[in-house]
Amino acid sequence: MSKFYSLNVEQVRQETRDTIVATFAVPLALRERFAFTQGQHLTLRAQINGEDLRRSYSICSAVQDGDLRVAIKRTPGGAFSTWANDTLKPGVSIEVMPPMGHFNLPLDATQPKAYLAVAAGSGITPMLSIIKTTLAAEPASRFTLVYGNRASAAVIFREELAELKDSYRERFNIVYLMSREQQDVELFNGRITREKCDALFASWIQVADLDAAFICGPEDMMHAVSAALQAHGMPKASIKIELFAASIPKKQQHASHARPVAGRQESEITLVIDGAQRSFSMGKDTESVLDAGLKQGIDIRYSCKGGVCATCRCKVVEGQVEMDANYALEDYEIARGFVLSCQAFPVTDRVVLDFDTDS
CATH class of the missing domain: 2.40.30.10 (Translation factors)
Incomplete structure (x- = not known):
């Protein structure tokens, strides 16, 4: 991988x-x-x-x-x-x-469902894949897309979305919000905010009828939509979230803990990658496991280094690490021991991370 x-x-x-x-x-x-x-x-x-x-x-x-x-x-x-x-x-x-990536849900052709997708700008990219695949794989399911942009000229996949709407007239609905282009319906003017979502969910979209929602866009929009959905009754577990690349937060320098680290000052790290094990020593609470491993010449998969893309996702099989930031892993993944190596700082004297497992 x-x-x-x-x-x-x-x-x-x-x-x-x-x-x-x-x-x-x-x-x-x-x-x-x-x-x-x-x-x-x-x-x-x-x-x-x-x-x-x-x-x-x-x-x-x-x-x-x-x-x-x-x-x-x-x-x-x-x-x-x-x-x-x-x-x-x-x-x-x-x-x-x-x-x-895990920005998806299992599909079942025998189970009709209702989905919501909320995207802004280039956040439409994974949504197009999700919507097209779902409508084709689940013949009785419905999808509503709320898509925010500055103006019509900035809408990515406008023609493809129109074709999709023509193909699935009864099962696919699109709501465009424009921040710099006036539209006939006042509700559809402006950015996707918590207030805007509350208004949409009060009159245009019945959250109680939805089985799941996908959100992709800037971090503030992402949290606003998620909060509004939960306030209108959708369980957090039914909400899938992913930031798009332009929203990667600026990497903040890791702050050392006020308390001294337990045990030795160094940690022995073992990485399991593509069936092979590589070991090295690194200081606790000084740099991420990813950065330390790269300095050792180990070919570790990564991309954003900001805790967003989950490319560096791995599982802690021994020891303990602390993560500075996490914009990619779901709560259930963290509970199962998965971490982002770009944000992982060793706490124990020995840490073993497995990059090969997905379970």
Whole structure:
């Protein structure tokens, strides 16, 4: 799972002024390895100005589409997104890690359900995969999408969403919110806030009828929507959340504890990666396990280093670590011992982390 593979870009489409959609050609020998579940993401890797850069981008194709594509929005000051928008063309090769992520729910063709998706900007990318896959796989299920943007010209996948609406007229509904473009219905003007959600849930969307909700966008929007859903009766366990790349919080320096660390000042770390074990010593409460491992020359999978993408997800099988930030793991994953190595600081004298297990 940690390995990168060189894939050729098969097609590049200019989706909006600042967003491209890149389709990758997956060789027959890699088809099984790059099979994905709706809502998962790819980690891309490139050498840009002599620096090894990695970024995660959500897959935007449906499982049934038979292709592998991602949307990459150019962000101000974004070295990777700028490079990708300027460089990726058909025939260009790029290193890609197989699909990862748990921003999804199991599908069952025999169980009709009602879903809500709330997205802002490029947060629509995983939603398109989730919505298309679900509507095709569950013939009696319904999906409502609330999608916020500045204006119509900034709407990513506008045509594809319109086609999807035409294909599933009775089962797919879209509510567009615009912050800089006046719309006929006053409720649909402005950003997606807690107050806006409360108003939507009071008159347009019946939360009591929903089985689950997906949220993807800026952190403040994410928390606002989740709080509103829970206030209107949806259990927290039914809400799936994922930040998109542009919302990765600035990495904060780890603050040392006021109390002294227990035991020795150093911790013996063992990492299980692709069936092999690598061990090294590191100071407690000084740097993350990921950073320390990379300094040892160990090829550990990672992308954002901000606790957002979950690319560096692993399981604590011995010892204890503390996490500074977590924007990716669900409560049940943490209860089962999963951590993000980019945010994990050793507490005990010995720590063993398994990057291979998913259970």
